[in-house]
Amino acid sequence: MSNTSPTLAQLEQKDTFIRRHIGPGKGEIEEMLSAIGASSLDDLIEQTVPAGIALPEPLKCGEGATEVEALSELKAVAAKNKINRSFIGMGYYDTHVPNVILRNVLENPGWYTAYTPYQPEIAQGRLEAILNFQQVTIDLTGLELASASLLDESTAAAEAMGLAKRVSKNKKANIFFVSDDVHPQTLDVVQTRADMFGFEIVTGPAEEAAEHDVFGALLQYPTSTGEIKDISDIIAAVQAKKGIVAVAADLMSLVMLKSPGELGADVALGSAQRFGVPMGYGGPHAAFFATRESYKRSLPGRIIGVSKDSRDRPALRMALQTREQHIRREKANSNICTAQVLLANMASFYAVYHGPQGLKTIAERIHRFADILATGLTQKGASKGVALKHSTYFDTLTVMVENKEDVLAKAYAKGMNLRADLEGAVGVALDETTTREDILALFNVILGDDHGLSVEDLDAEVTTQAVKSIPEELVRTSDILTHEVFNKYHSETEMLRYIKSLENKDLALNHSMISLGSCTMKLNATAEMIPVTWAEFGQLHPFAPLDQAVGYQEMIAELADWLIDVTGYDALSMQPNSGAQGEYAGLLAIQRYHESRGDSHRNVCLIPSSAHGTNPASAQMVSLKVVVVACDSNGNVDLDDLRKKAEEVGDNLSCAMITYPSTHGVYEETVKEICDIVHEHGGQVYMDGANMNAQVGITSPGFIGSDVSHLNLHKTFCIPHGGGGPGMGPIGVKSHLAPFLPNHTVINVETAGKDCGAVSGAPWGSASILPISYMYIKMMGSEGLRRATEVAILNANYVAKKLEGHFEILYKGNNDRVAHECIIDLRPLKEASGVTELDIAKRLNDYGFHSPTMSFPVAGTLMVEPTESEAKYELDRFINAMISIRQEIAKVESGEWDATDNPLHNAPHTLADICDSNWNRSYDRMLAAYPAPEVHRNKFWPTVNRIDDVYGDRNLICSCPSIESYIEG
Known part of the structure; x- marks a missing residue:
């Protein structure tokens, strides 16, 4: 018998990270390829991706490193940072992160891998933590209504300016006054935003605010240089002239100082960073924002509100502003899509823990x-x-x-x-x-x-x-944090159990796949997350001298080089701290470019009807007029309509914003022609980076012909969604736009434009989460990055193929292939049975799944993006759940089940339902709670029943309800 033991050389072969990140193994890939009728991954890509956009050469991101190698190399880079004791201030402070929060929230995938709580029945834990954050904000600012968090203090101040313009009764005024003692980075961001809106910024001593005809004013309390002064008379004087006053405040100081609300402010804002969130060279940090209840319709960002479920129990949900930019588009209050939920949760837990x-x-x-x-x-x-x-x-x-x-x-x-x-x-x-x-x-x-x-x-x-x-x-005399939640969990034992009790209410990636189209909920590997909590990255102030940040600068530069290679662009800015901020920064670069050429009249943005809602919302933030371009029956941009609209606007064309692959999940054959048409009319092409997971290593925005894109690092490049944030949206640009990248007033960014203002408070945005994307690319290498794209496309086509006999797949491209996501059309079923897309989304909760993206980009549909990280077993479990639900719908269609007395209409089912002694439904309890054999092995229980959205909006409550209200329910 021959000796078949492996040789030492074979044993020493790298245990590559690629096979850890990509869900299906070799055998599973072959099975799925066979199921969809492709002979290999290369064959699938040839069938799916237009040949004219295929990259001629492979990426140049190097060979993938093992987890051990990558961590060791990055640790050596991090060691080049010098961590001095920081006394710089300016809105950034060192802090003690309570270890119970560090370990059980920041380092816990149950918290950082969850998605935005658009499905509130399976997100009650996160929603409670965010509601606590709103309560902290309300208590400390002395105002009536708070949002769920914004990106940073500087952008929150810019949003306050926008709110002031919307609600001020001094409608003819165009001046926004900024006190000369606000933080310089705040003035920088506000000035940038004002330039694009056409507002005039006047700065001077706070006492001079009312001397100008203003629609609003921004004051700092305490001032950037530390002074505490009574600004109540200044506030009253501005308000007497119908202006709105925003006060940028320090959250910790408000524990001891009279609140902005008590001083008369209309808006209070600032950073919650010093409530237990590391400085991290600038972020991510949650900004707080509070205002009067009468301005609730103009409040930027998200609000968490208290509603009730179908059993009349209190239940939490996102209220009013939920996805409002997707609904109102260019009429949206702001383009905010990502909040800073994970960091807001940390700050709220800090307040709960300390009381x-x-x-x-x-x-x-x-x-x-x-x-x-x-x-x-x-x-x-x-x-x-x-x-x-x-x-x-x-x-x-x-x-x-x-x-x-x-x-x-x-x-x-x-x-x-x-x-x-x-x-x-x-x-x-x-x-x-x-x-x-x-x-x-x-x-x-x-x-x-x-x-x-x-x-x-x-x-x-x-x-x-x-x-x-x-x-x-x-001196503050009013009470703070009187609610029971802030007076109960002060021992570590109790705090640990409270955090765990909330985690148990949320479905995250550590439980099952989250197949959200356009949101790319893939693996956030532990090795990628580990460096985030290294002191070498966490304790550095964003305005520390550059010679103390050598490690950061080296890591950022290498990551930028990789992303430039991936995108086909020439330069990159890391400053935008969300995808929507990236859109804004990219459009800014385009407008600055036009102005430099004497083309400041170019003010029209062409946007396909299928585009993400943030696209038109971002366009209005740079004062562009949005002209909608039609899409054909296959979801592709209508070239004839594009030509017509481009000719109609003529020399006024600034740009077009497109998504690729299209929002409908297909590779449009004519994408290069789209770019050519826009360029022929003197416009620039902005390509939304949301769907980069279908491009990396196969094609690229720069190769296709676009001029600028943002990259959702929290999608394609593995930064986790954190329950709705953090995000990162760096922008890549062609060389002619490089001189117009955002810079910073405090720290000059050498690769940015010389005289370009900032879009975020810190020079490199949320720098402390950049190591996640760095580690991902380092470990995947060029080969792994392309393989991830290939398998993402395979997984999507496998799901589409398996479901197409049961549901209609709405759009397909070449050879009946989809890209990295597919859209399931539920409208025929809804018409035949009365079962809605919402019913199906909630019924999926009973099967242990988060719903796919609901009613976007087409109403009455579900958009599925399985990503490359899900193994065939999990894909099959999801497919089987959807097929089972289709069989349930058939029972409603046939009349076997009543239109309302059925498990779809009553989903999701909770323990309260199953344990109810008055169970009076015609279907079995076991069918309600355990609709498939796999559910028995790993049951996830929604903690509330279906939530009444209308009741929540009509009875807006955005502060913590009493504990008794839960008990009585």
Whole structure:
């Protein structure tokens, strides 16, 4: 008998990550290819993708590394970052992430792999955590209505400007006033947004706001340099002239300060970062936004509201703004699609864990250290040319010094970063991580080593002298966080169980596939996620000197090179911190390009009727007029209509926005011709990056002929959706648009446009999640990236083939193939049986699945995108569930089941249903709860029944209901 043991060389072959990421194994791939009638993956791609757009050469992203190799190499890169103690402030603070939240939320796939809660019956845990975030915002800001989170403080301020213009009664005014003591990055983003809207920005001392004919004003409280002043008279003066006042506030300071609402503000906004979310070189961080209830229809982003389910129990859902940009399109309030849900959840859990008294202790400790530092600097500073600019403060001191450069040099030498952009002064911002040793080190840096000061002695002096660094009239007297949820879970045991109880209510990728078309819910591998919580990436301030961020810059540059190769573009900006922000930044680049050529009159954007709703919403944000281009019966752009519309708008054509493969899930044969038509009329082509999972390694936007695209890193490149955010939307551009990429007022971005404003608060957006995409590409390599695309296409065609005998597949391309997603047309069944797409979506919950995308891009349909990460077993389980549901529909069609007394109409079924002693339905309980054998092995129980959306909108409640309301239900 021959020896068949493997050789050492064979044993040493790499255990490639590719086979971990891609669900189907070799044998499964062959079975699926046989089922759809393709001889190989290459054969399938030839049948599916138009030959004219196939890349002539493979990608140049290198050979895939193993998980061990990639982590080791990235760790070495991360080690090049220098983590100084940060006292820079400017809206970014070091913080202690409670370990129970770090491990059980940020590092837990049950929280970070969930999707946006459009299916609320299987997202009640996340919705409760977000509702808690809204309650924190309402309590601390003193306003009536809060959103579920925005992207960052700077973009929240820009959204406040938009709200002010919409609701101000000073309709003829075109000036928005920005106080000269707001954070500089906020002014940068607001100015960029205003330029495109045609608003005039006026800056100056806050006291001058009412001297101008304004529709709104933005004030900072405390100011960027730390001063606390009573702005109530300024607010009243602006409002007396029919202006709207937004106040950018520091969330931790509001624990001790009178709230913006009590001062009279119309809007309050800011960052929740210091509530237990690492700085991460700029993000992701949840922004908070609150306003008056009377402005609820103009509130940007999402709102979580309390409604009721079919058993009259309280139930949570997204209210009012749910997908509003998809419905209102160019009339949408904003183009916000991604929120910062995961980070908002962390901030809300931070508030729950510490409770009102714990937050007061943290805030008072920070403020006490500021008092101690201020007292010492005042006592010893006069003789050393040191003085405080302000006598009031919460945590931030602006210190006037005679030798600023020497002070900064000494600070850097001692591993400390001070704020360096102030004239003749340094800024010192303290936070919850500040220690006594830090205060002494600051004295040494600012006063010299011979200061002779003692923290203990100064503490005693502060106590004895009752220092009034917060004006008495601005000391908070109103209660905060009185709801039971903030006063119950303060031990780790209780907190752990509370987090787990909410996690159990949510269906995420760690339970089953989420087959959402256009959203690409693929594997977020553990090896990709691990670097996110490394201190080398998490503890760096976004405005730290570049020589302290060498590792970040190296990682970002390499990732950018890979993405440039993947997209076929020439340059890339990482700044946009969501896909919609990427759309906005890309359209900005186009408009700036036209203006540079004297073509500022080009103001029309052509958008196919099938486009994502964010496309027209983004277009209106840069003041483009949207002209809709028709699609033919196959879902393709109607070339004749495109030519006609392009000719009609003539020299006014700015651009066209297209999605590829099309929103209908097919590769349009004429895509190059579409680009040519637009270019012939002097326009630019914006290609939506949502469907890049069907392009990578096979074709590319740049090769096809487009000029700019955003990339949803939270789709194609594995950053998880986090329950509705974070996202990242970097943009790739051709060389002629590169000079118009967004830059930053605080940190110059060398690869960006020289005089271009920012679109996000941080220079490289949400930098701390970029290692996820870096690790994905590093481990997949060129071969793996193409294979992922091929298998995504295979999986979609397999699902379509298996279902086509039971449901109508709405659109197909070459050889009856679909791209990476397929659309199931339910309209004929709805007409015949009365069973709706909503019934099917909810019934899928009983089978343990999240519904595919419902009624988009075509009403009455489900759009399925299985991705490459799902194995054949899971695909078959989903297929079998859909076939079983089709058989259930047949029973309604035939009259065997009543039109309303059937498991489809009553889905999803909860334990409360199954355990109800008054079960009075004509179908069996087991059929309701366990409709397929596989469900027995891994049952997911929705915690509420179908939610009444109409009731929720008519009775809008966006704060935490009492615990009794749940019990009574």
